[in-house]
Amino acid sequence: MKKTKKFWAVLAAAGLLAASFAGCGSNASANAGSSSGSAASSSAASSSAEGSSASDSGEKKVIKAVTSGTLAPYFYVNDDNELTGVDIDIVKEVFNRLPQYELKIEQADALQGVLSGQYDIAVNNYGYTDERAESYYFSLPYKTSFNEYIQRTGDEPLTSLTDLADRGYKIELSAGSLTANALEKWNTDNPDHQINIVYSNANFQVRYQHIVDGTADVAIDDGPIIDNLLPQFGLEGQLEANEIDEETEDFLFPQNNTYFLFGKNEEGAALREDVDKALKEMKEDGTLSKITTEYLGVDTSPDEKYFDETPN
Numbered sequence: 001m002k003k004t005k006k007f008w009a010v011l012a013a014a015g016l017l018a019a020s021f022a023g024c025g026s027n028a029s030a031n032a033g034s035s036s037g038s039a040a041s042s043s044a045a046s047s048s049a050e051g052s053s054a055s056d057s058g059e060k061k062v063i064k065a066v067t068s069g070t071l072a073p074y075f076y077v078n079d080d081n082e083l084t085g086v087d088i089d090i091v092k093e094v095f096n097r098l099p100q101y102e103l104k105i106e107q108a109d110a111l112q113g114v115l116s117g118q119y120d121i122a123v124n125n126y127g128y129t130d131e132r133a134e135s136y137y138f139s140l141p142y143k144t145s146f147n148e149y150i151q152r153t154g155d156e157p158l159t160s161l162t163d164l165a166d167r168g169y170k171i172e173l174s175a176g177s178l179t180a181n182a183l184e185k186w187n188t189d190n191p192d193h194q195i196n197i198v199y200s201n202a203n204f205q206v207r208y209q210h211i212v213d214g215t216a217d218v219a220i221d222d223g224p225i226i227d228n229l230l231p232q233f234g235l236e237g238q239l240e241a242n243e244i245d246e247e248t249e250d251f252l253f254p255q256n257n258t259y260f261l262f263g264k265n266e267e268g269a270a271l272r273e274d275v276d277k278a279l280k281e282m283k284e285d286g287t288l289s290k291i292t293t294e295y296l297g298v299d300t301s302p303d304e305k306y307f308d309e310t311p312n
Helices: 004-015 016-021 086-096 108-116 161-166 178-189 206-211 223-232 246-252 267-286 285-294
Strands: 045-050 061-067 075-077 101-107 121-126 136-144 147-152 169-171 196-199 219-222 239-244 259-264
Touching: 016 169, 061 086, 061 108, 061 219, 075 086, 075 121, 086 121, 086 136, 086 267, 086 285, 108 136, 108 219, 108 259, 136 267, 147 206, 161 178, 169 178, 178 196, 178 246, 206 219, 206 223, 206 239, 219 223, 219 239, 223 239, 223 246, 259 267, 267 285
Parallel strands: 061 101, 061 121, 169 196
Antiparallel strands: 045 101, 121 259, 136 259, 147 219, 147 239
């Protein structure tokens, strides 16, 4: 779903985004990793969401979910030290519909936490990659994202990936991220228009400061995240978000959906099956639309065609 910079500016003026981001403060995105969904370790803050009624079989099974908790408006710690956000509300509603389970949500390294078996489900804005699919089961999607260029204020807005390459712009990316994988493919397919990728594990704040000081020239990140981070980092007036053309968006992120991740084992497969049933219900009854609209001012629930089967 394509949403323009102008669209989000109108929403912000109307106060919709301001309400969504209230309370994220210093506990939220300042220490976040890349927008590709890498999880940063953080101090423990937990939340629990119990099913609406006990299952007929008796005692509920505790399901431990994990999130970095540092990526507003998707998951962040509010002023009451509670985890909240789009992804958090969605996963809570999923387990409200699964009374056989009791959900507990904690902050930790999401990928490693699920891989080690310490946690059952990762809730961290993850997109699909073949590499992740080797180690994790993916749920059905629960939301769709869109992206924008971040450039220095006053720089001519980029018009395409060819334009990005021909300007010689440097873009700082985490190896293995969705954007890095896509741009590596671009470089393979376009030897005359090579994009200068600088690999780094720097967080959002460092990457954005690198654009300001000229170490890098551009970033590509999720629109709602950008709208939250630029004022939080005090970079309004120095950096600005510019619209990505639809052809580039489709190349970089052909689905651009986000998923819950489970351990790739028998228990993970069984839990995924239950979660997927709830997600289908939430798509059909409009709950996914309602939650995403509440936070973002627009429906970013995935298209129905993506609910036919999981990615792996």
